[in-house]
Amino acid sequence: MARHSSEGRLVRPYTMTGGRTGQDVPVIALESLIAATNEGRAMKRQFRWEAERVIEYAGQGTALIELAALVDVPIGVIRVVVADLAQRGAVEIIDSSGGSPTDLEGVEYANLLKKVLDGIRSL
Amino acid sequence: MESAASKPARQTPVKIVVAGGFGVGKTTFVGAISEIEPLRSEALITQASEGVDELFADGKKTTTTVAMDFGRISLQDSLVLYLFGTPGQDRFHFMWHELAKGAIGAIVLVDTRRLDACFAAIDFFEQRDTPFMVVVNTFDGRLNHSLDDVREALNVSPDVPMAYCDARVRVDVQNILYQLVEYALLRALQGIPVS
Numbered sequence: 066m067a068r069h070s071s072e073g074r075l076v077r078p079y080t081m082t083g084g085r086t087g088q089d090v091p092v093i094a095l096e097s098l099i100a101a102t103n104e105g106r107a108m109k110r111q112f113r114w115e116a117e118r119v120i121e122y123a124g125q126g127t128a129l130i131e132l133a134a135l136v137d138v139p140i141g142v143i144r145v146v147v148a149d150l151a152q153r154g155a156v157e158i159i160d161s162s163g164g165s166p167t168d169l170e171g172v173e174y175a176n177l178l179k180k181v182l183d184g185i186r187s188l
Numbered sequence: 189m190e191s192a193a194s195k196p197a198r199q200t201p202v203k204i205v206v207a208g209g210f211g212v213g214k215t216t217f218v219g220a221i222s223e224i225e226p227l228r229s230e231a232l233i234t235q236a237s238e239g240v241d242e243l244f245a246d247g248k249k250t251t252t253t254v255a256m257d258f259g260r261i262s263l264q265d266s267l268v269l270y271l272f273g274t275p276g277q278d279r280f281h282f283m284w285h286e287l288a289k290g291a292i293g294a295i296v297l298v299d300t301r302r303l304d305a306c307f308a309a310i311d312f313f314e315q316r317d318t319p320f321m322v323v324v325n326t327f328d329g330r331l332n333h334s335l336d337d338v339r340e341a342l343n344v345s346p347d348v349p350m351a352y353c354d355a356r357v358r359v360d361v362q363n364i365l366y367q368l369v370e371y372a373l374l375r376a377l378q379g380i381p382v383s
Contacts, residue, residue, distance in 0.1 A: 094290055095258075096201040096270045126199045128270055130258055134227040140256075159199060171379065178373040181202055181292065184263025185366045188221075 093144050098126035098159040105155030112155075116146050123156055203270040204368065205287050207313070208297030209305020213325045214273035215257045217297060217355040221362060222259025222271060229256050256283070269365075274309070284312055293319035293372040295364060297355065300324060300333045303341055310342060319372040321349040323364055327356060 093099075101109075101123040109120040115136055122135045133143040150156040206214045219226045257273035272287050288294065296309045306322075313320040324338055333341075335350045344350075349371050353360045 094201075095256075095272070095286065096203040096268075096290070098199055098201050098268065126268070128201060128258075128260070128268070130229045130256065130270070130272075131224075131227060131260065134229040134258075139230050159201070171376065175373060175376045177200070177202070178292065178369055178376055180265050181263065181267060181269065182366065182369045182373060184265060184267050184269070185362060185369060187264055188261070188362055 093129050093147060093158055094160060095130040095140065096128050098128055099123045099132060099147055100126040100157045100159060102154060102157055105150065105153075108153075108155060112150070115142075116150055116155075119143070119146055119150060120155060126159055199266045199268050201268045201270060203272055203291050204365065205272050205274060205284075205291045205294040205318075206297060207274040207284070207294055207306075207309035207320075208325075209299065209302055209309075212297045212299045212302070212305060213327055213355040214297055216327065217295070217325070217353075217361055218257060218259040218271045218273055220356055220358045220360075221261060221365070223262060224260050226257045226259045226273070229258065256287070281308060281312070288313070288316055288318050291318065293321070293368045295368055296320055296322050297353075298322055298324050298338065298342075300338060303338070306342070310344060314344075319368070319375050321351065321364070321368050321371060323351050323353045325355045326352050327354055 099119070101120045105120045105123075109117045112120070115138060118136045119132055122132055127135070129143060129147060130140060132147070133140045136143060138146075147156060147158070151158050206217055208214055215226050256275060259271045261269040261271070263269055272291075274287055275283055294309075294313050296306050296313065298306045310320070310322070322338065322342065322344060324333070324335065331352065335352070339346075339348075339350055349367050351364060351367060353364050355361065
């Protein structure tokens with residue numbers, strides 16, 4: 066659950082993105098992992114608070130949707146913030162093997178599913 | 189270039205969608221196995237996409253938010269499995285495309301007292317050719333209907349796996365996830381194009 070309701074937000078969400086709604090940024094999948102780079106950590110104070118928090122929460126890899134929940138802004142906003150940070154080299158976007166799992170070749174995809182299956186069995 | 193030392197450990201995200209009618213137990217299902225408390229993220233609907241206007245034809249609202257519940261499970265081999273609960277209300281079905289894109293498969297949770305609540309989800313995954321299975325939530329301990337009866341009532345293909353599950357019980361949920369991925373793997377090996 067979000068830690069506070071929308072009433073507690075002091076800025077309208079799209080003010081954070083300069084009014085951009087993400088039409089001009091590549092769509093980052095909800096489950097894509099966002100990882101902070103060393104450069105990003107070094108320069109995080111130069112960014113606005115929401116970008117700074119993204120870098121803090123991202124760590125070694127946190128899904129886009131998780132960042133939206135943690136920073137407590139809508140997914141569309143977090144997409145714009147993350148895309149900007151990625152462009153500046155402050156974060157790295159980790160998709161599964163360079164794309165969504167279903168972009169993989171048949172054999173590669175089957176191997177991924179086998180690993181997932183083993184992983185679930187070992188839980 | 190970055191040095192090797194500065195590179196984070198390479199993780200691979202994968203996802204499974206948990207669908208079904210409002211109140212069928214999706215959040216309970218996700219929470220039973222997620223290593224984090226299921227989180228809720230909101231998408232602000234502001235884009236005037238086609239068909240949206242009529243949804244708000246009552247004139248009260250021009251924007252709204254849609255909440256998506258999700259959980260995370262870290263697996264071995266640096267895999268991270270995300271479980272996404274679909275927004276329950278019918279008017280948010282357009283969000284399902286984004287959720288289903290790149291998903292390993294989907295679980296359609298069913299409450300046999302309100303079978304019709306899952307029709308939309310089944311139609312959606314059938315049309316999209318997403319591997320899905322039907323799971324009857326027995327959270328109230330009732331097993332009034334055989335899986336065969338449910339299959340017949342839902343009119344799903346004989347290939348679609350069906351199972352009972354108590355969405356509160358971790359091992360039940362784990363078994364369901366296993367069966368779904370096994371089914372997705374079978375289809376992948378048979379060369380059925382994945383969505």
